[in-house]
Amino acid sequence: MIRIGIDVGGTNTDAVVMDGARVLAGVKAATTADVMSGVVNALADVLKASGKAAADIDVVMIGTTHFTNAVVQRRDLAKTAAVRLGLPATASLPPMVDWPEDLREAIGNLSYLAHGGNEFDGRKISPLDEAELIGIAEDIKAKGVNTIAITSVFSPVSDECEKQAAAIFEKTIPGVHITLSSEIGRIGLLERENAAIMNACLRDLSKDVIEAFRNAIASAGIKGKFFLTQNDGTLMEAAFAEKFPVLTFASGPTNSMRGAAFLSGVKDAIVVDIGGTTSDVGSLHKGFPRQATVAVEVGGVRTNFRMPDVFSIGLGGGSHVVETDKGIKVGPTSVGYRIITEALIFGGKTLTTSDVVVAAGKYDLGDRAKVAHLSPALIAAAEARIAAMLEDCVERSRLSPDPLPVIVVGGGSILVDKPIAGLDLIKPDHFAVANAVGAAIAQVSGEVDRVYALAEMGRDAALADAKAQAIEAAVNAGAARDSIEIVDVEDVPLAYLPGNATRVRVKAVGELHVA
């Protein structure tokens, strides 16, 4: 299978062509204001470099920050009604209560509370009230809104209420666009509801963006299918992504970590992705990024997405190096993409980390003569500071005392040439475009997160049930059934509850099924 992976970042659009497990070519192009022409350029460059024809390409995978940026910048968002089912429970806090006011206003600030919802053990909180929901639907219709996010209490345990409410809304408002929270998030009502509402309001934009990606690919002459990568490092079909744009949030760091695992052949490691301004450090478990356990904010809104647990520091290839009375200071400010004009080695006037490694003779880049005047003491102090910063963030990302190797990727990897924190160092080939490789090799996943009463069914039966559900979810998402593996099983007994109530999370992953 010949595939193209593309990572559309804020500064660079990276692209790779891969033949099976082999990287044929990788390129970096500037991200353009319209995003699409940058993709067109990157596609043309990488095809040329790989020697492959457009007709040879079976599939294209794209990772993008476009939807995250739309929320952060509050642009292109659809007016959306938030409907929560669970009364009388949860009445104390209406939907969007903890949102920044400008974002709430940007999507119309329209929310409703209705009866319905379930208890932790599946019992009903209150019956769904059809008349009440028809009334809400008519009010939404009268306000000219046709996008709705529905969230029901404990919908990860039972999604019945959300589905019934959706059917009622569809009957009353023909052509309405609906997002169900159970399709997106996990336990944690406010966070899941927030994700559902953000997804709903990205609906119009996702239609345009997916269409534009489709056009860029078609204009390059590529006939293969195309997919988008989501925040857990797995794929969604373009049609699915169009329905669930919110799932693309944070796919960038995920792709670079997955790419690092693939390029190095190591599945359990610490990954350090060094860019121009920052380094993202995370840990890989069975080839996938370890996920964050606390709420992650996007555009000022709390979510509980499957986000990688990434720790960022202000250290990159363009970081400023400054002498102060307290010693050498490195970062967090940076020349960023202007490194090719502003760094000393490129004839500029700013001392950067890249100048330091070139002066130390660790890497050959630009004009070494331009850093010959730097004192050995300054170079040594700056190198020591860089090493200390990397050691500190690697130590923070270690999740076990096991001596995991450290994989270094990204354009700023030239800063590293020896072990960090005494751990083995791996710098794979094509390290600069690891994120595009991560997109190209993405797999397909399915996940389940629910509470089981183990007193009733026993732990083995509960885990078996959860695994079967996760596998079905993966198949529905496009995985080839015979390639599916269970990659994560977590069962957490819940304090204070009887019947051995246990929260079970299972994730299944498989290779993309290409027909």
Add this chain to the structure above:
Amino acid sequence: MSPKGYLLKESDLHPLSLGAALLGTGGGGNPYIGMLRTRELIRSGHEIRIIDLDTLPDDALVGEVGGIGAPVVGIEKFEEGRECYHAMRAVEEAAGVKMSALISAEIGGSNSLEPIIAAAYAGLPVLDGDGMGRAFPEVQMTTFFIYGAPTAPAAIADEKGNVVVFRKVIDMFWLERFARDAAVAMGATAGLASAPMTMEYVRRTAVPGTVSEALRIGHTVLEARKDRRNVIEDVLKVTGGGLYFTGKITDVRRELTGGFARGHAILSGVNEFAGSEARIAIQNENLVLWVDGEPKVMVPDLIVNLDLDTGEPITTEVLRYGQRIAVLGLPVHPLMKTEKALEVVGPKAFGYPELTFVPIAALQASTQG
């Protein structure tokens, strides 16, 4: 404090919940939902007045309220809002009395805000104090019950309008058992109100000033962060506690016994503690700290884990390998370490028969901090 106390402002809520989380000693539940609920009440015009324990006459009656259930359910099916208020009204009705003020059972964690919310609905003031000065996992572990507060009538209410009144309960352990079972039947989130106490009794048995203390601690943390000062040092100063360990977590082991999450965290020392190893026993809250095998701080004294850089309190469920934390020991109020209190909240009550409670001295703060 003036005799009429002070009104809680919206800008107090972040520091209050931060201070409450710190006094939760690793447990007590996340105050985030409660903080938002209180903020909504203040924004809609409710007044929340905090008054000193000396304000009301001896014969005034005080109600104690708190949330009861499972914290993980509380983040999904959070409150209708008036659960504790309805339970409190049911107790008034059953006892044929009117309350003059409310007080928190535990200042640590989410229950610091429940009486504040119920009081906002009732138009009553909240007493500046609580029944623990920290957080503990069970109903009977308050100074009020330890020193003989009546156990009935008590009441539990859910979001649906169900209210169960406990007319006669022979002791506080039975109250914990009945209330826990009722809470689960109600869907594992409910409000519990205890029998009325006289102001004279509350003055003698409450841990005083803890609402203001939580506020003060929260403000201290936020200001230290803003001014880029050492958060840990400032917290030690404002609490009178001591720094007992600084280290990196090298292992966390958990198991579930009797409905409670128990476990241990192992730490390897950094800075002035380099070369030493520490162990913290956990049961929802932090129970005992050993350094190099020697018990250094134990319940009911407070063991507080703070992120070494930000001073953010770290709850026991998010403890994990690699975190760098400061372990503080804060002396619990004297009412919590009498012989009578230690029977209920001492190390033996938490399953450490080999440990005899040795209090940490408040004065150590000045030498160790």
